[in-house]
Amino acid sequence: xxxxxxxxxxxxxxxxxxxxxxxxxxxxxxxxxxxxxxxxxxxxxxxxxxxxxxxxxxxxxxxxxxxxxxxxxx
Amino acid sequence: xxxxxxxxxxxxxxxxxxxxxxxxxxxxxxxxxxxxxxxxxxxxxxxxxxxxxxxxxxxxxxxxxxxxxxxxxxxxxxxxxxxxxxxxxxxxxxxxxxxxxxxxxxxxxxxxxxxxxxxxxxxxxxxxxxxxxxxxxxxxxxxxxxxxxxxxxxxxxxxxxxxxxxxxxxxxxxxxxxxxxxxxxxxxxxxxxxxxxxxxxxxxxxxxxxxxxxxxxxxxxxxxxxxxxxxxxxxxxxxxx
Numbered sequence: 001x002x003x004x005x006x007x008x009x010x011x012x013x014x015x016x017x018x019x020x021x022x023x024x025x026x027x028x029x030x031x032x033x034x035x036x037x038x039x040x041x042x043x044x045x046x047x048x049x050x051x052x053x054x055x056x057x058x059x060x061x062x063x064x065x066x067x068x069x070x071x072x073x074x
Numbered sequence: 075x076x077x078x079x080x081x082x083x084x085x086x087x088x089x090x091x092x093x094x095x096x097x098x099x100x101x102x103x104x105x106x107x108x109x110x111x112x113x114x115x116x117x118x119x120x121x122x123x124x125x126x127x128x129x130x131x132x133x134x135x136x137x138x139x140x141x142x143x144x145x146x147x148x149x150x151x152x153x154x155x156x157x158x159x160x161x162x163x164x165x166x167x168x169x170x171x172x173x174x175x176x177x178x179x180x181x182x183x184x185x186x187x188x189x190x191x192x193x194x195x196x197x198x199x200x201x202x203x204x205x206x207x208x209x210x211x212x213x214x215x216x217x218x219x220x221x222x223x224x225x226x227x228x229x230x231x232x233x234x235x236x237x238x239x240x241x242x243x244x245x246x247x248x249x250x251x252x253x254x255x256x257x258x259x260x261x262x263x264x265x266x267x268x269x270x271x272x273x274x275x276x277x278x279x280x281x282x283x284x285x286x287x288x289x290x291x292x293x294x295x296x297x298x299x300x301x302x303x304x305x306x307x308x309x310x311x312x313x314x315x
Contacts, residue, residue, distance in 0.1 A: 040106045047102060051095050054288060058091075061295045068302055 094284025101128070101278030109270045115184065116254060122180055123271060124278045129173035130198070132282040134240065136290060137166035137205070141233040144226035154298060156222035159229055161293040163208055165286050170202050185252065194253040197239035204232045204239075 085092075105124035113120060140162035147155035177195070178188050189195065211228055215221035244251055 036106055040103055043102050043106075044099065047098060054091075054292065057292050058288075061292060061299070064299055065295065068299060072302075072306070 090284050091288050094281045094288060097277045097281025098285060101125075101274055101281060104274045105278065108274055111268050111271075119180055119184060120254075120271075122176070124274050126173060126176040126180065128275070128278045128282045129169045129176065130240070131279045132286045133166045133169035133173060134236070135283045136162050136169060136286045137233060137236060139287070139290070140166060141229060144229040147222055147226045151219070151222075153218075153222065153301065156226065157297045157301065158290075158294050159226060160212060161297060162290050163205060163229070164293065165290040167202065167205050167209070168289075169282075169286055170198070170205070174198060174202065190252060192252050194244045194251045197243045201236040201239045204235050208232050 101124050105121055110118075110120050140159045143155045143159035143162060146152070147159060177198070181190060181195075182188050208225065208228055212221055212225045215224065244253075
């Protein structure tokens with residue numbers, strides 16, 4: 001009888017601590033739903049890198065165009 | 075010139091690049107986080123509609139721009155139009171190859187083979203080969219104006235064949251395709267009516283078209299710079315005795 005009560009107490013203690021562990025708020029947004037947010041972030045970074053490279057190229061070519069039109073006038 | 079007028083001219087020149095970047099970012103974020111219908115076989119790969127199918131739509135648009143440049147070349151004989159036609163074709167081929175590779179990866183995990191004998195796949199492969207031939211034809215000719223004229227005429231045939239193999243052939247009555255959306259329309263059908271997917275798919279297509287036009291724009295300007303440079307070198311060599 002005493003053993004049973006003790007076991008029950010231990011079980012309740014364990015389960016409440018386990019449950020409490022689950023309800024504590026953490027920064028879970030990036031880990032929820034199978035971590036899909038991580039993939040979205042990485043793809044966004046890759047695309048942002050390509051876009052920045054395109055912007056650099058675009059500016060470089062604008063500068064060259066200006067130089068060429070100036071040298072043709074001269 | 076005041077600062078605000080510089081800014082407005084910057085926006086008026088570059089709005090389509092900014093819009094393209096914004097729309098593709100939107101499609102990357104909503105393409106993964108948005109709601110999609112739960113369909114057998116496809117599962118989550120239905121999201122490839124936003125990334126794989128957009129490549130083909132953008133390719134057809136960019137190759138259409140190449141066709142327009144070729145027609146303009148034939149009517150005006152402006153070397154810039156020939157450069158445009160060539161560079162648009164390169165970007166279209168790039169998008170088409172990305173479409174083939176992404177489709178092949180998808181097929182490997184969905185059908186269990188990298189390539190199957192499917193009318194839609196073979197049609198896409200043939201239309202890419204037609205454009206490889208365009209590039210080879212161009213590079214096989216030395217004389218500038220002749221090359222431009224022959225390539226422009228071939229480009230018109232190439233675009234018609236592209237439409238035949240990519241749009242008409244998979245829709246013919248007796249041709250059946252394994253590809254999603256078969257039995258009539260090659261790109262949609264079962265998920266055609268899904269409003270959530272349309273809200274991502276159409277912006278993604280427009281975004282990738284603009285990104286493709288931007289890449290082509292950079293390539294065209296580079297080619298024109300090189301052309302002008304070579305011409306000025308040639309004329310300065312002539313002047314020297």
